Amino acid sequence: MIITFRQSLQNDIYDIINIQYESFNEDSVADLTADLLKDDTAEPRISLLAFDGDKPIGHILFTKATIENGDDNTLMHILAPLAVLPEYQNKGIGGMLIKAGLRRLKEIGSKVVFVLGHITYYPKHGFINDAGNLGYPAPYPIPEAVKDAWMVMPLTSEGLINKGKVICAKAMDSPEHWVE
Numbered sequence: 001m002i003i004t005f006r007q008s009l010q011n012d013i014y015d016i017i018n019i020q021y022e023s024f025n026e027d028s029v030a031d032l033t034a035d036l037l038k039d040d041t042a043e044p045r046i047s048l049l050a051f052d053g054d055k056p057i058g059h060i061l062f063t064k065a066t067i068e069n070g071d072d073n074t075l076m077h078i079l080a081p082l083a084v085l086p087e088y089q090n091k092g093i094g095g096m097l098i099k100a101g102l103r104r105l106k107e108i109g110s111k112v113v114f115v116l117g118h119i120t121y122y123p124k125h126g127f128i129n130d131a132g133n134l135g136y137p138a139p140y141p142i143p144e145a146v147k148d149a150w151m152v153m154p155l156t157s158e159g160l161i162n163k164g165k166v167i168c169a170k171a172m173d174s175p176e177h178w179v180e
């Protein structure tokens with residue numbers, strides 16, 4: 001199996017939605033992805049597809065984040081969503097998508113990246129649990145019991161800069177998208 005990656009194009013939308021739907025087995029993440037892909041406030045966006053041959057099998061999306069009353073010149077991103085087709089899971093493809101995405105983020109000058117997700121999965125790829133405790137409250141409150149699920153990673157040697165409450169793209173700016 002040879003896996004390749006590339007930035008998604010406008011006409012990849014149906015493949016992307018299909019991957020989200022098959023992986024999460026429900027509509028809401030697929031709908032959110034479609035909305036984020038046409039949301040101007042999410043730009044600059046990194047949207048990568050993974051392929052087995054010419055078959056799209058995984059997708060990762062990073063959308064722009066800002067800090068409330070913070071320095072707008074510091075580029076930051078939120079990872080959401082990440083999905084790999086069920087039959088391709090546990091083969092390292094999710095990890096490869098994260099790695100490829102982080103590389104692209106660094107190339108465009110992003111300084112800090114956040115994710116709300118599995119508390120043991122993302123730390124394997126450099127994320128630090130409980131970003132709230134590190135000075136970055138999430139756009140909507142994360143319950144104490146799952147506070148480790150809101151994570152952060154610095155992308156440069158400057159470390160965790162421009163701290164404050166994180167503001168997400170408009171399409172994600174609603175409490176139902178902030179439940180772990």
Ligand SMILES: CC(C)(COP(=O)(O)OP(=O)(O)OC[C@H]1O[C@@H](n2cnc3c(N)ncnc32)[C@H](O)[C@@H]1OP(=O)(O)O)[C@@H](O)C(=O)NCCC(=O)NCCS
Nearest residue numbers: 023024082083084089090091092093094095116117118121
């Ligand atoms: C989560 C997901 C993206 C991981 O992709 P993947 O290609 O299967 O992951 P990798 O092969 O890179 O890594 C596999 C590891 O992730 C772990 N993992 C998979 N799903 C997990 C979960 N829900 N919680 C914690 N760990 C998980 C596996 O146990 C495995 O651990 P190991 O390396 O210690 O054996 C994929 O399983 C998926 O699409 N799941 C459904 C959608 C989803 O939950 N997306 C993430 C939203 S935060």
